[in-house]
Amino acid sequence: MKAIADRIQEGDRLALARLITAIENDQGDYQEILDELYPLTGKAHVIGVTGPPGAGKSTLVNCLARELKQRKGKGAKIGIIAVDPSSPFTGGALLGDRVRMGFHAIDADIFIRSMASRGALGGIALATDNTALAMDAAGYDPILIETVGAGQSEVEIASLAHTTIVVEAPGLGDDVQAAKAGLLEIADILVVNKAEKPAADTTVASLERMLALGEELKEKQLGVTWHVPLVKTSAIDCEGIEDLTDHVLAHHQFLHESGAWEKCDLLRLSKQVHHLLRESLFGSWKAQLDQKRYNDLMVEVMQHQISPHQAAQILLNEER
């Protein structure tokens, strides 16, 4: 066990890959290895990239990783985590890996990992966080986390990230949809990708209006001084990526200077501790549950004699 943690510190990619597999499958003694690696973490800049399907996030992440690698110079190592809901139709994460491998497979300093969301809600967020932790300990910095979709999951993932890039593209539904998706409010940097499309200017204009409105709200609420930039990219040719990278590095600097980096860490770590406590308390309680009594109550719930809330109250009161 000691050996694995040591090998990860020394940059052994195979050891890192095995640890992440254990994290993803929730198998083995990975938690002890993470505990051992923990003092080495906290350095990596975690960058979330999110947006609706079809916005071109994967392509953008590939360009951004390459540009960041160039700026950071020799010895820099970049981590990429792609969070895809699993699908029995495509083999899920595997296909994603193969698609994106074309770009970076030759670059030993970029480590790419796709995560399938096999587990329950919340499980994927924890596994992603632990994977980022493992990459951090192994010296990867920055770590890019790409999330697919426009639901709750990426709002959750965004809480892991120091910098959140929201990617939109023309023609993915109207502007109401973009606002609906609730993504704008989590953006530190807003990207309109596929800027080569004729409709891109309309998308940019309407997002600019929404941004202006949002800035006003944020200033009133938080006194925040970060001005969310809107960047146009054409990721298919990696155009606009230099501009985007400038903003990413500027945000990194802003986080450190403003103290937001520490606030972000405290929030994230408190959430983790709470999640672990919640699961552990429930686990202990469940282990000493009278299963027959529980089953009887569930029958009453099924027959609509008592509500789930009443069943939970009864179980909790009887225990004491």
Added chain:
Amino acid sequence: MKAIADRIQEGDRLALARLITAIENDQGDYQEILDELYPLTGKAHVIGVTGPPGAGKSTLVNCLARELKQRKGKGAKIGIIAVDPSSPFTGGALLGDRVRMGFHAIDADIFIRSMASRGALGGIALATDNTALAMDAAGYDPILIETVGAGQSEVEIASLAHTTIVVEAPGLGDDVQAAKAGLLEIADILVVNKAEKPAADTTVASLERMLALGEELKEKQLGVTWHVPLVKTSAIDCEGIEDLTDHVLAHHQFLHESGAWEKCDLLRLSKQVHHLLRESLFGSWKAQLDQKRYNDLMVEVMQHQISPHQAAQILLNEER
């Protein structure tokens, strides 16, 4: 309190609207009212409608509600719940309500409610479930739940629904994206909307291939006999909606005949009881926590001396 539950049973729309507002804001004694209403619930057919942004879900839901109302005849009442992530940019749910009101505002037998996801992850699923419960008690059947996006949230919402309709449309990113979104595997009925578009046939063909693959897997795993139909619609003119409605009603019948309705209920209700227990146990533990000790440990976590996992273990061990 008694009075409100009575008024809801009698079909008072204002009383229902107020209860839902209390549920959504997690305020007041709504839980007691829900407990009281619980014996009246369990009748409504809950239909989830999900898919990526821009697929035309809202329009489709409107058409489907109108057609279902017609089939069910006089006295039938249809509920619609739209789950939108909140946004300070648009006023979130409010705008959605106004957009869709045009269609049904005159119809007193269709009750529409937009839910904003203000709370934590999981909070929106619970609020949606409770809202469906309230509508069920008030005699609304079926209840249509529309979710925006393609992330984890609608997979969660789908577990509330007896019948899940997944809506795709041509031109929303490639087929890999559709599979990635992990939506196909939760579909009971698959819809290709915007069938009037030239690219629709390509979308249909590729989805049919994926469906065939998925059916094989499902048959092997579960011995399921429901054959997922693929329906083409053009919701802007409510075309194809009669066909879709036939499939919805056929699935309803299938659920009852196969016993899947009860299985679905048991799963949903067990989840609710577990969720309530987890929150309640954590709440009790938190109430008797030594806050100073907790803060000290969090400082150690922040300084990367101990991991969140180690902090949680220490807190749990000290309590005993």
